[in-house]
Amino acid sequence: xxxxxxxxxxxxxxxxxxxxxxxxxxxxxxxxxxxxxxxxxxxxxxxxxxxxxxxxxxxxxxxxxxxxxxxxxxxxxxxxxxxxxxxxxxxxxxxxxxxxxxxxxxxxxxxxxxxxxxxxxxxxx
Amino acid sequence: xxxxxxxxxxxxxxxxxxxxxxxxxxxxxxxxxxxxxxxxxxxxxxxxxxxxxxxxxxxxxxxxxxxxxxxxxxxxxxxxxxxxxxxxxxxxxxxxxxxxxxxxxxxxxxxxxxxxxxxxxxxxxxxxxxx
Numbered sequence: 198x199x200x201x202x203x204x205x206x207x208x209x210x211x212x213x214x215x216x217x218x219x220x221x222x223x224x225x226x227x228x229x230x231x232x233x234x235x236x237x238x239x240x241x242x243x244x245x246x247x248x249x250x251x252x253x254x255x256x257x258x259x260x261x262x263x264x265x266x267x268x269x270x271x272x273x274x275x276x277x278x279x280x281x282x283x284x285x286x287x288x289x290x291x292x293x294x295x296x297x298x299x300x301x302x303x304x305x306x307x308x309x310x311x312x313x314x315x316x317x318x319x320x321x322x
Numbered sequence: 323x324x325x326x327x328x329x330x331x332x333x334x335x336x337x338x339x340x341x342x343x344x345x346x347x348x349x350x351x352x353x354x355x356x357x358x359x360x361x362x363x364x365x366x367x368x369x370x371x372x373x374x375x376x377x378x379x380x381x382x383x384x385x386x387x388x389x390x391x392x393x394x395x396x397x398x399x400x401x402x403x404x405x406x407x408x409x410x411x412x413x414x415x416x417x418x419x420x421x422x423x424x425x426x427x428x429x430x431x432x433x434x435x436x437x438x439x440x441x442x443x444x445x446x447x448x449x450x451x452x453x
Contacts, residue, residue, distance in 0.1 A: 224414055227407055234404055238397075242442065245449045249377045252370050269367075276357035283354060307364040314364075314371035321371075 219278060226275035233268040257322035262315060269311040277304040341428045349406045352399035359396040397442055402435040 199206070210216040240261070244252055255261060280300045288296055337343070369380035383389050409427050412418050418427055 224411065227411060231404070231408060231411065234400070238400070238442065242446050242449055245446055249370065249374050252377070256370065269364075272360050273364075276353075276360050279353045280357050283350060303361070307361050311364045311367050314367040317371040318367075 219281075222274065223278045226271045226278070229267065229271040230275055233264060233271065236264060237268055253318050253322060256315070257319045262319050265315055266312065269315065270308065273304045273308040273311070277301065280304075341432075342424055345406060345428050345431065349403060349410070352403040352406075355396065355399045356403055359392075359399070362392075362396075394443065397446075398435070398439045401438045401442065402431070405431045405434055405438070 208216075240255065244255060247255075256265065277300060281297060284293060284296050284300065366380055366384075369376045384393060409418070409431055412427070418424060
């Protein structure tokens with residue numbers, strides 16, 4: 198006999214209340230990055246040695262803005278989720294909490310800064 | 323609070339390293355490197371949005387010898403994590419689990435990672451001259 202509420206069992210969200218969300222988001226962002234990374238690498242190799250004017254002109258193409266925004270969002274969400282698991286596995290005690298919170302803040306800031314930078318480059322052009 | 327002195331599986335110190343386990347550890351290691359490197363990329367975007375002076379300073383750091391070494395390490399990690407990530411996604415979808423297949427895909431990833439990193443730097447050095 199289980200004392201668990203049948204509804205809780207049906208929802209399958211477990212005690213942390215988010216079920217397989219972390220695992221699923223890790224895979225979903227992996228899939229997005231699998232599609233976007235080849236495009237990103239080719240673009241970045243093409244920009245090697247270019248001056249700021251050329252870099253801005255490339256980064257402000259409409260399609261590039263859309264794909265780069267998708268890439269940056271997928272990248273920082275994927276990195277944040279991955280680092281969380283690594284910290285959960287190898288860091289314990291007080292340092293774990295500090296590091297987990299620091300990683301969440303750092304990657305939120307990196308995402309915000311990147312999006313604002315992409316927007317500034319786009320609207321400056 | 324966990325007991326600190328308890329032995330933990332999988333006893334890395336007595337376990338013979340295998341291709342599969344080494345590649346799994348490398349996937350984590352390269353993932354951490356890439357997560358840190360992604361912050362450098364965010365800095366590059368901000369520098370490009372800020373102005374010519376900031377961008378020139380940032381480019382100079384990346385074009386220096388330590389900068390190039392870091393970029394090379396980063397690109398190698400990216401290629402490996404990208405290829406091995408596809409392997410992991412195939413596993414997640416339920417494919418390639420039996421041992422011969424897991425080893426075949428492992429060797430394929432190892433060889434392709436070296437080749438693709440070399441190709442990337444061939445084009446990178448040719449495109450930018452001094453990078």
